[in-house]
Amino acid sequence: MPVLGAVVADSYWGKYKTVLIGLSVSVVGLAMVTTSATLPSLRPPQFAPATIGQEVVFFSGIYLCAVGIGASKAVFISFAAEQFDDDAQNVLEREAKASYFSLYYAVANMAMLTAGTLLVWVEDKVSWGLGYGVCASFAAVAVVALTTTAPMYRVRPPVGSPSKGLLQVLVAFSHKLNLTVPDDATELYEEDDVQNPVRERLQHTDQFRFLDKAATVTDEDDKDQDGNRPWRLCTVTQVEELKTLLRLIPIWLTAAVYFIANTQAQTTFVQQGTKMDSQIPAASLTSVQTVCGAACVMAYNRAVAMSASRRLRPLQLMGLGHATAAVSVAMAACTEARRLRVAWDRGAPPMGIAWLLPQYIVMAVSDVALSVGQLEFFYDESPEMMRGASTAFYFMSISLGNLINSQLVTLVASVTAAGGRTGWFPPQLDDGHLDYYFVLVVAVTVVNFAVFVALAKKYTPRRVR
Structure with missing residues (x-):
């Protein structure tokens, strides 16, 4: 949906109209989901299947949310970036735009953290309808705010397909x-x-x-x-627009491969935590990464503002993200190897879950650097006619990275378990070798980092007349 929304924005509606329509569609979808969770006639009885009408209302709302939010979120990033002056001589505006991408990342992650903790608690402990209603209210406020403040925005018309x-x-x-x-x-x-x-x-x-x-x-x-x-x-x-796209695609592919390492924080790192001594759910450690990421953004922007030093360029930020991702997964491999030794020693107490904190913190730094750098880089370097699609590349790289990772896990599990062997991913994690898989991911990440460095050194920035 981010790709489809970007194409519509760049070719037909423009970014402002696409964002406004997309959010309006999401309000309708959230209202339908809220109604489905509130009205007794639309809620299926406990331990009973839903009727066709109840399913239609609920799933229609869900899909309208996917269409509206998905189609508008990538376009919104580039629309907000257009509010800054691209004049190369205006240093303050360029610095402000660079700060915008990092602040967007921080706010978006804190919003997801709030949704995954506070709102989930409201839905679970108080009322599903109330939780969905809060979401619908936020989306409605966003639509009203964008509509009433329309005269203050720099709205550029679409430049064609x-x-x-x-x-x-x-x-x-x-x-x-x-x-x-x-x-x-x-x-x-x-x-x-x-x-x-x-x-x-x-x-x-x-x-x-x-x-x-x-x-x-x-x-x-x-x-x-x-x-x-x-x-x-x-x-x-x-011709130069096509050349620019050809230069961007290889760098985008390295960003997609990067997310093989990044997605370990939500998958295999959590599996590690389930086998450790802890009073908290292992999945809650992803919140540590979110908070650390937001703190890194604030600290970085503050350091640049105080020292008046030159901000890292987008490609440098992306390089930092690639390098620190390899470090994080390497730390996970060392931790897993130690955990297995402790697990095989039946008399030893299990390791504490705090051992996972360093790898989550380093991955937070990596995620901030790569994501912020990629958003800024693709927006600045994409042709004018593809500014909306440029930010959709970020969401596409996340999806593709997760897809590649899932296929890699399937392949490794099949190969290592061939011939009746236990394999690296047996039902009981202590019988496998998750540490070996981490080493494989580190190798892939290091090779991908080397490819990125080679591409970055040879990259020719686009120049505007």
Whole structure:
């Protein structure tokens, strides 16, 4: 849904309208869920199956929430970032925008922590309807606030379908495969009279020069003045937008692989905690990561403000995230190896769950650095026509990373248990070797970090005319 919402925002509705409509849809969905949990006629009796009507109301509300919130949340990030001035000379505005991405991360995580603790307690101990009603009220307040404060926002109109422009470059390139690209980049085609002043024009770069054939002017292009010309001759800006996307995709893939390590905090780290001595649920340690992440954001912004030092660039933040993720999982491997030795010693008391705190704290630093850096980097570097989709890349990388991790676990469990062996993931964790899996994840993360460093060193930033 973040991807679909971003496409609609960039191509048709614009970011403000997409956010407003998305949140309005979520209000309707939350109201339906609240009604389903409140009215006796819509609540199935205890230990009895729900009727068709009860299921329709409940699941319709759930899916409307998914559509509305999912389609608007990525667009909201880029819409808020547009309120800052992108002028390279305005240092204060650039610093404020960088702080916005980190503060967004901190507030969003604290909101999820509140939802997973306070609201869950209200729903479990007081009333499901009250808990859902609070959520619906918050969403309604957000819609009213966005509507009443509309005049104060910088609202940019959509710049057109990003897929159409990229497809035109590929089609024009296919028509001119045998052409030779001119040595002088000024001979390439670019519109002097820009009809759309909102869309920025990009400077030519030497990377992927073969794509410049799409902007090479031929005699046929001069004669062709009908509607087919955009599919035979593209501007330098269009070509550079495709080049930018080609440069971003490999870095995005490394971010997706990163989440193989990051997702251990919600999965295998919790499994470790279930086998340790503790008076608290092991899953509650994820709250420690959330709080530490928010504290890291505040401390980092405060340190930059006090020292007036230069803020880390987005790629540097992402590199820090990659490196510290490997450190966190390596710490988990050492802790698990020690836990297994204690578990195999039948007379020794179990390890305390506090042993897991260091790896959660380091993973919090990693998550903050990678997430904030990625949000800022993809927003700044994405073409103007893909600003909404740029923040959707972040949510896509999380989803893809979790998917890869689940497939990796399935593969490792199958291979290590072949031939009747116990394997690394037996039903009883003490009989397996979760520490070996952590070592495998560290190896994958280190290789991924090396690939990221190589890509970051060769990355050519986009330049606006």
